[in-house]
Structures are given as structure tokens and as C-alpha cells.
Amino acid sequence: MVALESPSFDKPLVDEFVRFVGAQFAAMGGQVEFAHADKFGDHMIARFTGSSSERILLLGHTDTVWPAGEITKRPFKITGGRAFGPGVFDMKAGILLIAMAIDALQKVARGLPKCVTVLLVSDEEVGSASSRTVTESEARPCRAVFVLEPSLPGGALKTARKGIGRFALKAIGRAAHAGIDPQNGVNAIEEISQQILKLQKMTDPVRGTTVTVGVVQGGTRPNVVPAEAAAEIDIRISSMEEAERMTKMIKALSPQLPGARLEIRGSINRPPMERTAETIRLFQLAQKVAQTLGIALKEGSTGGASDGNFTSALGIPTLDGLGAVGGGAHAVDEWVDIQLLPHRAALLAGLLSERL
Template sequence: MTLLDAARDRLDAMVADARTLIECESPSEDQAAVARSADVTARVVGAVLGTAGLPAEPDRVDVDGAPHLRWTLGDGPRRVLLVCHHDTVWPVGTLERIPFSVVDGVMRGPGCFDMIVGTVQAAHAVALLAVDGGAGAVDGVTILVTADEEIGSPRSRALIEAEARQHEAALVLEAAGPGGAVKTARKGVSWYEVEAVGRAAHSGLEPEKGVNAGVELSHQILALQSLADAELGTTVTPTRGWIGTTGNTVPANARVNVDVRARTAAEQDRVDASLRALAPVLEGAQIVLHGDINRRPLEREMALPLFERAARLAPEAGLDSIQEIAVGGASDGNFTAGVGTPTLDGLGAVGGGAHAEDEHVLVDEIPGRTALVALLIRDLVSEPTS
């Protein structure tokens, strides 16, 4: 039996495992919810591994209330890190409006595409190899399922980077691009808050005695726009903002969030330096910058050798071919690539609607994607990248 045939035989079980995880809602900032999700994920993934003769119990790494799960398989050199997360963007109660379903081959439910099905695929891919070749077939593989990816991984970043440094390759089970494309490049992300500080005054009695932080911030927002570079793919986007405290006071404080995306580290550094050099326009105003570079880019050079392996193995997974795509969104793959570990992203579910009401997964694509991950792991364990 081929790995693809074995993956097809597991499809019903994979759908059932996905349902169990989907129905345990897990918004990133709800500590009670992610704690429950960690318990359920540990049970589901552990059961899949246990039935294949592998250790079922994960290391539970709790960082400031964020429960991350790690299965370290074998005691040989660390070869392959599988990167997943069990948190989602959907608040508790979403299931009442968008329940789990599979209709005409389309799975729906909050978090199914981003990235619950990817986590299920990772577990079953490893189990497929262990059933086929014994525990030695996955010696050197680590499965890491974190709890805070959707909010920028503030409490898992150090863990992800430490694990990545120990491994020769990272496979990220985030959802695929359109048509099942894997992600060979992701923009880097920087998050900031630009704060304008002025001086309050009564807006009716003596507005001239104030320094209007809202007006100052408007000048800064226009300046921010000029830092973007469309040709290089660099975006600088003011997003959420706040001005003042009451309707009849010259605002003494105004703030705006700024989302920066760049294809290269050099562009990230350029924008970062420009933001730190912002100067006030109004006399008496001050500018305070909060935030920093969050994720370095996943540049194509870090993914290309792994993509070439995936393209070579795709027919064995029942895929005629596999395409690559560069995307603006970031993932924990940015962290693994950022410490120098070859990284291939977007190996998870095929579907669409991430973070949207129409989030969905194409069920018929699950076996082939699972087989591809298994084939990549086998290839990397037997023929390391270095």
C-alpha cells in the first residue's frame, strides 16, 4: 500500500479529528479557551500517534498562560520540525452561527482552514510513516503546536526559534494558497503604534492654549503613507486609531496603529529607521513610537530547496504538480526562516476564506496533502538538507 492509499483510508478519521478540534473553540486571547483547546489537541494528536506506536503524551510548554504542545520523536539528530497552531481568530460562540459541517465535499467551521485541518494532517502524516516503517522512520521529527500564532506569537516565538535552530528543515502546516500552492515567500511584518502627545485645553473657552494631538497625528499619518514602496512591495498602513477623551477638549493624546509589510529585511529596516526618525510638525507636540519588527520575511531562497523536493514528490502524492506562491501574510514560518532554517510553508489544507465567514476546506484534497507531507518527512529524514 502506498502512503497515498493509506492516507485515503484515513480520510474519515481525519475529518472526525478535525471536527473534534473545530468544536473546541480557541480564540487566542481567551486563556480558558486555549487551555481547553490544548487539552483536546493533546488528546487528538496523541491518539493518532499512539495508535502508530509513537509517544502519545506531549511536552506541555506553558508560557504566561499560553499552552504550547511539543512531541519530540526519537533521540536522533533533529531533522524535521512540523509547525502548527491550535489557536484561531473566532470568538467563543461562533459555532452557533457557523457549525461544523461537510456538504458536497466542503468542510466548514471556525478555524477549519486556518489551521485545524493542517494540524490533523501533520499528525496523520507522521503516523503514516510510523505504521509503514516503524518508529525509526520518524526519528528526528518534532511536532510543535503553539497557542498564540493568530496574535503574532508573542509567547511562543522564543520556543519556535529555539526548536528551529535545532532542526535541519521546517515544514509549516498553514493553509495552502489558491489552487493548493505552497508558500515559498512571506512578507515580513512590523507592528507599531505612533503616539502624538499634545496639550489639553477647553475647545470652546481657550482652544488656542492647547496643542492638538489629533492634528499632529494627521500630519504623521500622511508622512507614513510616503514610506511605502509599491515597486518593492513594501506597504505601510495606518489602521486603528484613537483621538482625545471628550468632545469638548483639545486632545492631548492621539494614537494610530501601523502595519508594515516588506519582502526583504532591508526594506523592514529602512521603514523602521524612518519611523524612529519621525518628528513633530506642531510646535509643542511630541511623537512617541511604540512597537518593533515582529517577523522577518520568509525569503524564497530559504524555501526553494524544499519546494524542489515537494515538486519532485508531488506525483507520488497523487498531485499532478504543485505550484508556489508569495503572500503578504506572515506565519510562524517567518520565525523558522529568520533563524536560518530552510522552511516550506502552506502545506496544510486546500480551501479558502481564512478569517472570513466563508472559511472552508476541500475534503478530497486532504489525503494528497497528508501524503505529500509524509513523503517530504521521509525524504528529509533519509536525505538531510546538509
């Protein structure tokens, strides 16, 4: 699977990989369909019938952050008990684990104890704009959602994730000659600079909130008082209450320089995945299964988001980080512990067998 590259913005390559994965699930008895996306790869849905009517959603993604051709620079390899290659940890090993768990239950238990829907979206790494409605639609009839994103260090599961907001701030001033009549200009870069300082001060570690101005642009020439400047802002929040508070604060920003104007766009892109009582219950079930496998399972939280944020926000019990154990997500040294893959597949299979 790693050799079949699937960059988020390369629809032909992602579609090729999605069809390959779909064929594997179809060969296992899944009813496979594809939800078309115009700009991104199609989203794959595979449905398996179980002995009970209860349905579980296994959620993941097929896209990776790596551009086409990366596999020629870093071919897939296994050395020292670790698998390396672009996308191996995030999250092609997770797709493998889904197949391993379903296959094990079909062979050992002679069938699935519950109905299972496998949903692999193609745009998770770039915001899930084309797949969010598909994810929410498939999740609603499900008793629980298990997300096969990579684990936290040491194999810990994710019981909370921060939500993400993306905002664009534009400062509009007035151009003027920097040497002849600068007093007639309104410096948009000066305005955006003052706004950036205000934004950075909104970070609140106690609330678990971070505000990062990651991109700044402005001006045209050094001898022109800049008429426009812009900043792109990333915010991370731990609760919907905090999301609403931060959205109001950012949209309430006002110009600091006489004659300047501000334009503010953006919103919360992904709601936070909060550590609810139902999430804790699912984790405790996972701990119970892990104990039978001789595994001491832990939990944790992360500032990164996944499509599990969407399902959790719907009120559907969601447990994340059930994917591979490894490290280096989005890094050139990305790796997976292959010796632990059977353990993780057994953990997922055990969860699918538990009464929820």
C-alpha cells in the same frame, strides 16, 4: 477538533483542546510535553523517533481567531465535498494532516525515516509573544521546518512571507478652550493627521512595503482643543534590509506643529520569510514528491506572516503552506476541500521520506 473551540485569549478552552491533541499524538507513540504559558494556552510538543538522527520540525498552531460560542452559530459540517466550521482551514485541518502523515508512515513504511518534532503553539494568531522562544529553540536542531499553515489558492506552497512591524505613535499637544482661547492650544489631532499622511506615503509597492494606519484615537470633547491623539501602525516588509530602513524612518518622525511632541514605540514583530536558495530547494523536493502523486505543485508568496518567519530568519530551511487546500481564512465561510486531504497528507509524508 473544530467542535473543540480554541480562541487565542481563552486559556482554559485552548488548554482543553491542546490536551486533546496531545493525547492523540501520545497514542501514536509520540513523547508529548507541554510548555506552560501564563496568559495563553500551553504549547504542545510531540517528539517521534525515526530511523535516522536527522530531525524535522512540523510547525503549526492550535489557536483560532473565533470567539467562544462561534461553533453554536456555525457548527462543523461537510457538504459538497467541503468541510466548514470556525478554524477548520486555519488551521485545524493542518493538525489533522500532521497526524495523517505520521500515521501513514508508521503503518506503510513501518516507522518514520527521520526524527520528527511536532510543535503546536497557542498564540500564533495574536503575535506568538509567549511561544517565539519555544519555536526557535525547537527549530535550531532541525534540518528543516515544514509549516502546516493553509495553502495558497489551488494548493500552492508559500516560499516567501512578508515580515510585520507594529508601531504606536502618540501626538502630545496642549489643551485649551475651543471657543475662548484656541490660540493657546496645540491640536494633537491635527498633529497626528499630518503624521498619518507622512506614514501612508511610506508605502512602496516596488520594494513590497506597505504602511497602514489602522487605528486612530484622540480628543475628549468637541469644545476642547485635544491634548493627545494616537495612531496604531502596521507595516509589512519583504526583507530585513527593508525592515531596518522602515524602522529608522518611522522612529525619525518629528513634530510638525510648534509645541507638539511625539512618542513612538514599536518594532518588527516578525522578520520576513525570504525566498532563499534553501527554501527553493525544499520546494523543488516538494514538487518532485507531488509529481509522483500526479499533482502539479506551485509556489507563491503572501503578505501574511506565520511562525515560519521565525525559523526562516534563523537560517533554517523552511517551507510553508503545506496545510489544507481551501479558502476563507478568518472568514465566516471558511472551508477545506476534504477530497484533497489525503493528497496533502501524502505530500507531507513524502517530504519526510526525502533525503534533505
